[in-house]
Amino acid sequence: xxxxxxxxxxxxxxxxxxxxxxxxxxxxxxxxxxxxxxxxxxxxxxxxxxxxxxxxxxxxxxxxxxxxxxxxxxxxxxxxxxxxxxxxxxxxxxxxxxxxxxxxxxxxxxxxxxxxxxxxxxxxxxxxxxxxxxxxxxxxxxxxxxxxxxxxxxxxxxxxxxxxxxxxxxxxxxxxxxxxxxxxxxxxxxxxxxxxxxxxxxxxxxxxxxxxxxxxxxxxxxxxxxxxxxxxxxxxxxxxxxxxxxxxxxxxxxxxxxxxxxxxxxxxxxxxxxxxxxxxxxxxxxxxxxxxxxxxxxxxxxxxxxxxxxxxxxxxxxxxxxxxxxxxxxxxxxxxxxxxxxxxxxx
Amino acid sequence: xxxxxxxxxxxxxxxxxxxxxxxxxxxxxxxxxxxxxxxxxxxxxxxxxxxxxxxxxxxxxxxxxxxxxxxxxxxxxxxxxxxxxxxxxxxxxxxxxxxxxxxxxxxxxxxxxxxx
Numbered sequence: 001x002x003x004x005x006x007x008x009x010x011x012x013x014x015x016x017x018x019x020x021x022x023x024x025x026x027x028x029x030x031x032x033x034x035x036x037x038x039x040x041x042x043x044x045x046x047x048x049x050x051x052x053x054x055x056x057x058x059x060x061x062x063x064x065x066x067x068x069x070x071x072x073x074x075x076x077x078x079x080x081x082x083x084x085x086x087x088x089x090x091x092x093x094x095x096x097x098x099x100x101x102x103x104x105x106x107x108x109x110x111x112x113x114x115x116x117x118x119x120x121x122x123x124x125x126x127x128x129x130x131x132x133x134x135x136x137x138x139x140x141x142x143x144x145x146x147x148x149x150x151x152x153x154x155x156x157x158x159x160x161x162x163x164x165x166x167x168x169x170x171x172x173x174x175x176x177x178x179x180x181x182x183x184x185x186x187x188x189x190x191x192x193x194x195x196x197x198x199x200x201x202x203x204x205x206x207x208x209x210x211x212x213x214x215x216x217x218x219x220x221x222x223x224x225x226x227x228x229x230x231x232x233x234x235x236x237x238x239x240x241x242x243x244x245x246x247x248x249x250x251x252x253x254x255x256x257x258x259x260x261x262x263x264x265x266x267x268x269x270x271x272x273x274x275x276x277x278x279x280x281x282x283x284x285x286x287x288x289x290x291x292x293x294x295x296x297x298x299x300x301x302x303x304x305x306x307x308x309x310x311x312x313x314x315x316x317x318x319x320x321x322x323x324x325x326x327x328x329x330x331x332x333x334x335x336x337x338x339x340x341x342x343x344x345x346x347x
Numbered sequence: 348x349x350x351x352x353x354x355x356x357x358x359x360x361x362x363x364x365x366x367x368x369x370x371x372x373x374x375x376x377x378x379x380x381x382x383x384x385x386x387x388x389x390x391x392x393x394x395x396x397x398x399x400x401x402x403x404x405x406x407x408x409x410x411x412x413x414x415x416x417x418x419x420x421x422x423x424x425x426x427x428x429x430x431x432x433x434x435x436x437x438x439x440x441x442x443x444x445x446x447x448x449x450x451x452x453x454x455x456x457x458x459x460x461x462x463x
Contacts, residue, residue: 045363052455053367092360095429098454100364 036073037084043072044088051107052100062110069111082113090138108139118144126156133159137166145170153183161190168197173206180213180221191224195231205232214240223255230259238263242272245289246279253285261292270297274304278311287319294323302332309336350395353419354378356427357400361451365398365427368455372462382415393420396462401428401439408435412442425461427453 047065054060069075074085089108096104117139120132133151136144148170151163164186167175179186179194186194213225222244229237241263244256265273273293280286290308294300300323308320321333352374356362359380366378374396379385381403399415401408408430416424423446426439431450439448447461 041359045360048360049363049367052364053371057371088360091358095358095361095451095453096364096455097452098456100455101452 036081039072040069040074040081040084041088043068044074044085044092048092048104048107052103062107065107066111074112076112076114076116082116086113086116086135086139090135093139105140117141118147121147121151126154126159129154130156130158130162133162133166137162137169140169142170149178152178155184157187160184161187161193164190165193165197168194169201172198172202173209176209176213179224180216180218182218182221186220186224188223191220191227194224195227198228199231203232205234207234207237210234210237219249219252222252226255226259230262233262235263238265238269239272242269242276245273245276250282250285253280253282257285257288257292261288264296274301277304278307283313283315286313286316290316290319290323294327300324300327300329302329305329306332349373349375351392352376352396352398353389353392353394353421355382355397355399355415356380357403358429361427361453364455365458368459369396369398369462372459382418385419390419393422395421396423396425397421398425398427398458401426401435402430409438409442412439412445416442416444425449425458427451427458 047068051060051062051065069085074081076082089104093101093104093108117132117135118141120128120135121144123129123132129151133148136148145166148163148166151159152167154160154163160182164175164179164182167178171177210225210228213221216222216225226241226244228234229241238260241256241260244252245260247253247256260273270293273289277286277289277293280289293304302324305320305324308316309324311317317336321336324330324333350373352369354362354365354369354376356365356378357380362378362380366376369376377389397415397419401411403411406414408428412424412426424444425447426445427449428435429451431448436448436450439445447458449458
């Protein structure tokens with residue numbers, strides 16, 4: 001028994017020593033690695049600054065930047081360092097506009113890593129692939145658009161999401177030729193990302209590309225188009241949104257009401273909305289639409305409000321009564337509710 | 348006598364590029380990554396220009412700007428930050444005596460126009 005205990009203690013001590021050793025090794029490694037990365041960051045920042053604002057006004061050759069980076073270990077044989085360099089390049093490009101941005105684009109096209117991001121597209125791991133695509137579009141390496149377009153229907157959601165964003169970044173409005181015809185669904189988050197990217201990079205709407213995609217029957221594509229119309233405030237295309245107000249799908253109606261709510265409508269469009277109001281099979285959505293109609297109408301449409309009051313739905317009645325009451329038609333509300341009771345009940 | 352500038356930016360890339368840009372405009376420049384890197388002599392200096400971020404650990408952006416204006420004497424203050432929301436911008440400009448507010452991504456040409 002005593003021997004067994006001694007053996008157990010020895011084993012535990014061995015494990016403890018190994019854990020200590022691992023922790024010690026990890027600490028030393030991390031310290032060295034951190035100082036290596038700091039050196040690369042410092043060199044990168046200094047060289048970029050010299051490239052953008054050369055000392056003594058003389059041109060600073062890109063080879064100087066390349067040599068300085070290689071001297072601190074940012075060379076193709078060290079993949080970790082190259083990845084860090086790519087991250088730095090993306091960070092630098094993201095923080096600048098104007099002349100400096102153009103200069104950086106030229107510089108990053110001339111210095112290594114050549115094709116490091118593209119090679120990630122061949123990886124079997126989804127996160128490496130997605131990262132490669134992101135790096136390509138962040139650094140605007142438009143020459144790789146063909147390889148990226150192939151990934152737009154990738155089974156992995158993150159890979160195809162990055163590929164779709166890359167298409168928007170590179171092709172702009174023309175990417176609408178592809179997006180509505182994707183084989184897999186697009187999440188709400190992805191739709192928002194695409195609309196935001198399109199708005200940030202291509203703020204001038206090209207309606208011809210939008211119109212070409214109106215025929216799509218894919219649910220996500222119809223929602224995406226409605227969101228684009230809303231974001232770019234394309235009031236000439238509002239009819240496309242109105243068509244979905246009484247759609248059989250709850251989500252399509254929801255998107256249509258949400259997107260419509262940022263527009264002012266013409267009298268004809270308003271009438272169309274009122275006609276569709278009674279065909280909506282969901283009371284909450286009807287209430288949302290009623291509030292929107294009340295908000296954009298200078299005077300409440302008494303006939304329409306009366307129709308809603310007579311709809312037999314308590315919630316709709318209350319909402320219509322609220323609209324009328326707020327707009328100064330208290331008498332109509334009183335009249336409607338008093339008419340439901342006999343004089344005796346009221347007293 | 349050369350004009351003096353102080354740059355305070357946590358982002359090393361921005362810090363170095365701004366420093367080089369300022370140097371090309373014949374300024375004498377001190378570039379630091381946080382206020383605690385200032386030394387006692389800097390408090391006697393009356394900087395012609397301070398370019399600073401507003402996002403630092405342990406201090407709210409508005410408090411930071413107030414503190415900066417109190418601690419370091421200067422003639423002109425430019426804010427360059429990644430926290431470029433309209434509300435923040437308005438609050439900073441409302442403090443007064445802030446010459447400019449630039450959000451990142453930054454067009455350096457505009458900053459240079461202000462310098463020349």
